[in-house]
Amino acid sequence: MKSEQITWTGSTRTWDAPPPGRLAGSAQLVLLFGNRALLEQGTPLEELRRAYPHARFLGCSTAGEIRGKTVRDDTLVATAIHLEHSTVAGAAVRMRDVPDSFQAGQQLAKDLEAKDLAHVFVLSDGLAVNGSALVKGLTGALPPHVSLTGGMAGDGAAFGKTLVLWDRQMESGMIAAVGFYGNRIRIGHGSMGGWDPFGSERLITRSKGNVLYELDGKSALSLYKKYLGEYAAGLPATGLLFPLELRSKEGKPGLTRTILAVSEEEQSMTFAGDVPEGAYARFMKANFDRLIDGAVGAAQSCRTGEGAPAPDLAVLISCIGRKMVLGQRVEEEIEGVAEALGPATLLAGFYSYGEIGPFAPTNQCELHNQTMTITTFRET
Numbered sequence: 064m065k066s067e068q069i070t071w072t073g074s075t076r077t078w079d080a081p082p083p084g085r086l087a088g089s090a091q092l093v094l095l096f097g098n099r100a101l102l103e104q105g106t107p108l109e110e111l112r113r114a115y116p117h118a119r120f121l122g123c124s125t126a127g128e129i130r131g132k133t134v135r136d137d138t139l140v141a142t143a144i145h146l147e148h149s150t151v152a153g154a155a156v157r158m159r160d161v162p163d164s165f166q167a168g169q170q171l172a173k174d175l176e177a178k179d180l181a182h183v184f185v186l187s188d189g190l191a192v193n194g195s196a197l198v199k200g201l202t203g204a205l206p207p208h209v210s211l212t213g214g215m216a217g218d219g220a221a222f223g224k225t226l227v228l229w230d231r232q233m234e235s236g237m238i239a240a241v242g243f244y245g246n247r248i249r250i251g252h253g254s255m256g257g258w259d260p261f262g263s264e265r266l267i268t269r270s271k272g273n274v275l276y277e278l279d280g281k282s283a284l285s286l287y288k289k290y291l292g293e294y295a296a297g298l299p300a301t302g303l304l305f306p307l308e309l310r311s312k313e314g315k316p317g318l319t320r321t322i323l324a325v326s327e328e329e330q331s332m333t334f335a336g337d338v339p340e341g342a343y344a345r346f347m348k349a350n351f352d353r354l355i356d357g358a359v360g361a362a363q364s365c366r367t368g369e370g371a372p373a374p375d376l377a378v379l380i381s382c383i384g385r386k387m388v389l390g391q392r393v394e395e396e397i398e399g400v401a402e403a404l405g406p407a408t409l410l411a412g413f414y415s416y417g418e419i420g421p422f423a424p425t426n427q428c429e430l431h432n433q434t435m436t437i438t439t440f441r442e443t
Contacts, residue, residue, distance in 0.1 A: 064375040064442045065089075065145040066409050068130055071107040073098060073137035078107070082114030082141075090115045090143040092151050092241065094378070095122030095228060096129075096413040097139030099218050102226055102233065107139050115143055119153055121241050122228040123186045125413035126217030126383035127393075132401050132410070134386070134393050136219075142411040144376065148442050149245035152176060155229040158236040164193040167238055168200020175242040177206055182250040184378070184438060185213035185240040189225040189416030190323060192238060193273045194430035195336035198419055201240075202428050211428045212252050212438040213240070214380035215335060215417035220300045220387070222323065225416070243440075251374060251439035253364025254420045254431055256319055257357030258347040260308050262290070267342050274331050275338045282330045290346050298325050299332075303384030304349065306433045307334070311342045319347065321384055321432035323416065335417040336430040347433075349388040358396035358435035362403035365439040373405040374439035379412030382433045386414045396435060404439070 067084045071077065093115050101107065102124055112120070128140045154174035161167045175183065183205060187197055194215055201211055216225035229239035243250070265286075269277035278286055288295040291305060302322030309318045324333040338344070358381070365374065379400060386393050401410060418436035421428050 064147060064440060066142055066376050068140060068142050068409065068411065070130060070135070071097070071101065071139040073101050078110070082111060084143065086143045086145045087114055088117065089145045090118040091146055092144045093118045093120050094142040094144070094411060095120060095139060096125050096411070098137050099124035099224065099226055101137070101139050102228070111141055118143065119151060119241065120228055120230050121153060121186060121239055123216035123413070124218055124226040125415065126219050127386050127414035129379050129397060129410060129412035132394060132398050134397060140411060142409070146442065148247040149243055151241050151243055153229060153239060153241035155232055155237055155239040157234065158188065158191050164196035165200040167192070168197040169204045171238060171240045172201050172204030175240065179244040179246070180206065180209050180242050181245065181248050182210045182243045183240050185211065185238065185419060186227050187213070187215045187238040188227055188236050189215040189217050190222065191236045193336065194417045194419065195273065197238065198428055198430050210250055210252065212420040212436065214413070214415040214419055214436065217383055217414060217416045220383065222299060247443045249441040249443060251365030252420050252437065253361035254418060254422050254434045254436040255357035255361040256434045257350060257353035257355070258306060258319065258433055259350045259353065260345045260347050262346050264310070264343040264345045267338055267340050267344055270338045270340050273334045273337050275334065276329070276331050278344060284325060284330045284332055287332065299323060303387050306347050306384060307338070308345045308347050309338065309342050311339065318429060319431060319433045321382065335432050351389065351392065354385055354389060355396045355399055359399040359403050361435045361437045362400040365404070365437050372441060373407040374441045376409050376411065376440045377404055378438045379410060379435065380415050380418045381412070381435045382418060383414045383416060384433045385435065400435070400437065408439070
């Protein structure tokens with residue numbers, strides 16, 4: 064596997080190294096993560112398409128871009144990939160063409176050829192999709208041995224519109240997935256949080272899908288505002304600082320859920336994934352050191368064992384809530400990942416509205432919020 068990166072900066076309106084690079088004619092895949100307004104300009108993308116004429120394009124709008132050990136805003140980061148012993152193919156589905164997010168996942172899985180499929184990497188609209196249902200649809204329709212990772216697009220702290228790119232299509236309300244094929248592709252993945260729960264657990268007494276109405280028989284929004292205090296005026300963005308931890312079964316790792324929207328009229332909160340009735344919810348708050356340790360732990364989970372070769376490429380998807388909390392320290396979590404994976408690994412990625420992947424190699428895939436979720440790639 065070979066890869067190269069370039070960055071388009073909004074202030075200069077140019078690439079830092081004009082494409083094409085050394086992979087001009089051989090790249091099969093280009094990952095593009097960036098600021099929504101820059102993606103909508105069109106010019107940078109057209110230049111990339113001319114530079115990498117044989118590549119498929121997969122990408123999305125973000126809440127911040129990751130290149131190497133740095134976190135950027137108002138940029139586009141393109142990562143061109145050449146696979147020497149593996150192949151890629153992809154598919155996309157629009158939410159307006161399917162009944163719901165679950166069936167969108169099913170359709171994507173069916174559109175990917177199953178023969179020799181080793182891994183699926185998916186990018187989803189971050190506002191119009193129920194990420195939990197999407198993951199259930201995908202995992203239920205994919206062969207059991209196929210791993211799944213990815214994330215949900217972002218729009219900074221605006222929560223206005225997100226975009227997903229697949230080849231010539233770039234739209235809101237779209238989900239795209241690329242499959243990696245062959246027996247020489249090696250995928251690693253890890254996902255960890257680092258938030259501290261506080262207060263007592265509360266029973267979810269009324270919800271529908273990813274919309275929460277009541278906790279312990281009382282208005283969930285009113286209770287949430289009480290806990291947020293002065294931060295309540297900034298909802299939904301400030302809700303990223305105080306996610307919910309869900310628990311449905313004893314001993315099962317708690318899933319974290321973060322707010323996408325609130326409705327004063329319905330007194331409800333919409334989350335990136337399901338908040339099922341009968342589950343228990345607990346408020347969480349940030350712990351700086353644990354957030355950074357969580358990112359390092361996710362990277363360590365990607366390594367297949369002591370002495371194993373370093374991955375060629377790592378795609379980091381971290382939550383916008385972590386970025387808001389860490390502030391000027393945000394690059395510390397990226398630096399921790401870089402140190403854990405080693406200098407030979409190229410880092411790319413973005414800050415998201417949701418992360419997709421297993422907690423550990425033996426766990427089933429889930430939608431996460433407020434985690435650092437990493438996918439590593441290597442060929443043998």
